[in-house]
Amino acid sequence: MAGARSPASLHDVELAALAASGDRPAFGELVRRHGSTVRGLLRRMGAEPSLADDLAQDAFLVAFERIAEFRGEGAFSAWVRKIAARLYVRRWRRDARFDLDMEIADEGHGDEGSAADRIDLDEALKALSPAERVCVSLCYGAGVSHAEAAEALNVPLGTVKSHVKRGLDKLRARLAPGVGAQGGAEGSRGHG
Structure with a gap:
């Protein structure tokens, strides 16, 4: 009925x-x-x-x-x-006051600030560059493909992929257990 x-x-x-x-x-x-x-x-x-x-x-x-x-x-x-x-x-x-392509060329080193032990995703996303945040959010938050994101942003596919990879690497590093509390050696060799 x-x-x-x-x-x-x-x-x-x-x-x-x-x-x-x-x-x-x-x-x-x-x-x-x-x-x-x-x-x-x-x-x-x-x-x-x-x-x-x-x-x-x-x-x-x-x-x-x-x-x-x-x-x-x-x-x-x-x-x-x-x-x-x-x-x-x-x-x-x-x-936007910058160009996504220009930002890739300008990036030499990542954000290294001292983060608190406990950090949530929203705070971690704020630590990304605006281009990384938009690309990661489009591809993982909105569920669009890399190609769709590239088309929407009017940039090459490789640019989107670079921003997503760098953004995800930064998020993993920021959200990893124990990151930020020790300060010291945050090099690429050790973890902890």
Whole structure:
């Protein structure tokens, strides 16, 4: 029996189908379910909280306009995160004061600051360069491929791969157990 089930009891695919047929409360439920995830991704990418809120709202507006394109082949949250990430990248590219290609040439040595023993992912991401943070967040937070990230950023694929590799190496080093407490030898030979 189809009955009048509440939007909260429906699966995302069902809600998207209802939203595509004009059911605004169904789309509202999707926003309630996934809004904080989208805002969190945008913050991890480097957006200030107010910008993350604005871009998340814009992403859901785009998603609402394109809801008929969502076929349920993947998670709705992944679909809307990709939309949000692309909006952030457009904004970031427009506001950027540096060129990703130039940044690779300028990097000679990594960040070596003394980090606290306990550091969370958000803090670790803040330690990355803006280019590394965007590339890592796009490829691992928003789930876009390296090629899609390169296209979105309008840079060569190798540039994206370099930023992702360097960013992941820095994250691993920052998040490794015991890193930062001893200060001293942080060389590439020993661990601990």
